[in-house]
Amino acid sequence: MIDRRQMLGGLSLASALTAAPRFGFAAEPTDKRLVVVLLRGAMDGLSAAPAYGDPDFERARNGLAVAKPGQANGALALDGFFGLHPSLTGLHDRYARRELIVFHAIASPYRDRSHFDGQNLLENGSDAPYGLPDGWLNRALIGLPQARRQGRTDLGVALAPSMPLMMRGPARVTSWSPSLLPAPETDLVARVRALYQETDPKLAMALTEAVDANAATGAGGKDGAGGQEFVVLMKAAAKFMAEPNGPCVAMIDSTGWDTHANQAGTYSPLTRNLMTLDHGIQALADGLGDRWSSTAVVVVTEFGRMVAMNGTSGTDHGTASAAFLVGGAVAGGRVLADWPGLKPANLYAARDLKPTADLRSLTKAALRDHLGMDEGLLETAVFPGSGAARPFDGLFRS
């Protein structure tokens, strides 16, 4: 079926899988940072990264197609075939600076259309909803070279008011979100901590992590309260990770991507979400300063949305979507997609963008080639049973 596949960007997926030599974990990459952003609600990949060069794009989207580059509210051109949504101006600049890879027609192994199952699978790292009780990113923390060789247990942070599944599990993880109340008295905290240590180890551990996290952000938590939540959280992530011995892995949620109705237009939820995502990545880069050059951000969503507009100018749940890998450590400036096309016969279940790549190939590559994790651990502990989803090669600068 090679005729309907288009080799795009500097490197097609097929060649990415076989070409570039992969990096070993010889170097001790203690300065590397990985941020995982989960867009909950299913981002419409064909709006975020419109395939305006596909001759079927406009017809298939029947009214939702982002205009071609150069037209009013047109896409920001990437490689002549794919573009970015007009609100992603920051990411577009990073593409030009070769810091961004756009993945398309990519999906987790989940093939039904429940958000909650889809997110659960994406977060637990198996190939089934509830297939594992904890999260892949948490399990990864145990396998990082810093944990295995230096015994570090302070490698992960979740920027969220409740602990997302992806970060739950055996490894210690700290968490933080902005606050409005004054910080409690130091003496009270010490007493509560002593009480927890005596009677409730789980609460004790959580409190210890919280105290450390507040020390790292420099405030009892008042920082940035009232700002745009996602941007505030990205700023906080930068604060944690900019420290020389700060956490190597951060996880951040973004919600509100479930655009069943009226998803186009300047004031639509989708447009505003994309704008916020763009601002958040900018805030992270600004906050990290020099460390941005050793940072990678993975942006994923639980599944995509239908190719065609539904009856209410939105899109219902679909299958494949787009994903982003951005950061100073990324060998970017390309789109990686084994493009399935948008003709009716090429759609998944006659309605969705067909998945031709597995999100785990991206996340596994980030753990292996960016953070230096042993590939054997990836297959056994982090993403068990994911052997068929080979990590992509060559995504990072050496």
Add this chain to the structure above:
Amino acid sequence: MSLQDAAIAANRFGLGARPGELAKIAGDPRGWLRAQLTPEAALPAPLAALPSTADDEAAFARWLATLHLGGADGAALKAYNVSHGAASMSETASTASMASNAMAPDDGKLSVEQSYVRTLLPRYATALEARIDVATTTDRPFFERLVHFWSNHFTVSAAKPAVIALPPSFERDVVRAHAMGRFEDMLTASTQHPGMLIYLDNYLSVGPNSFIAGHSEYLPEYLRGRMTGLNENLAREILELHTLGVRSGYTQADVTSFAKIITGWSVQGARRPSPDGRLFHFQPSFHEPGTHELLGVSYPQDGVEQGEAALRALAKHPATADHIATKLVRHFVADDPPPAAVARVAKMFRDSDGDLAKVSAVLIDLPEAWSPASAKLKPPEDYVVSAMRAMGGPRLTGRQLTAVFDRMGQKPYWAPGPDGWADAAANWIGPDPVWKRIEWADAAGKAMATSGVDPVVLAKETLGPSVSPATLEAIKRAESPAQGLALMLASPEFQRR
């Protein structure tokens, strides 16, 4: 006479004890719970004072109209109207972010977002204050917990701007009214409530072969200029969340077919309430004609009866009983529901045809529910409510409550998505949530220490035998009554149940 069982009844089934309450119910803790399983004689006063459903439904439209009169930019307003009038289910309109990130108006006028927050947030805050008021003062805390449970099961979230005012109305009309009735009736009432119909977009859903699809000149004003067709949002969530549960065997074809069955299920519009006062309106011209199949059963009925018959069948489906029983046992007994307990509750659900008073009563009879070891962590709302019940305060305004719960990660009526709030300790025991509760404990202890209360006595009175010697010792050694109260609130026994 069992103080231990009284503490379990008050904390695990209820919203925490008030001083003196444990002694009062220790004679017959199970009887105390059973006595609460009756319909409400009258709406609690704080709720009776809230606006009507029609008023809540109209609030958003009225706000849009004021903007027009105020001369807001017509094009921007139209775009905002279109996008937010029918925004998606889980759009998070974080009020804080809307207020601070509103586009800077250069003419001194309020931006659309600022106006939204100022006009509609007070309505939410008032309803939140009433909800917390009822929870902290009720003599029927088990009933109240069940109301909160069903309100979460059938989530309508204020996170979607167009329904910001409707979750409290929904809770009153659908949940409180049927909490001791039949599940089937609650399900139908939910699916016909404007809150749900707007939250999950069904009022926009149009059958592809309906009359209106072929005659766009008859489209009502709110749909003009929009594409009209099928929207499967509500149909999917009814199958996945409200009835059968995910992975119970239904297919994409069932979702699409069910979406067709409930096309035309729409809202009357507050300006033209129906003779019976209901805001539900069946629009025959939107309805997809013909017989439709759902789960292998044909529904040949015409009109609204088709959807009502389908909902009845879903309510009776065995998977629904299992789904509801699992959620109830997880909520009241343990994060990992014991299968035997689930089976007992599910059996009663089936045997009684979804009689929710009987189903709730089975929970009281589960031996697993009376184990002295705490199996659940209180989520933020129950944590704050139980603190207020124990201390008799602090009394907070709706605005203050909004801020407190926002930072704790559980703003009532504002769940992140239609699946509602997560119901397991793992969600609430991370470092940040624990820290936020200690912050609250500190502030609340300081606010209430002036009342001359003895924290040691209070801990014994509200936690009963479940309070540990270590906690009592820590409270005794506190440097001040305020710190003693804070330690009581921060203690593991107070956070768990």
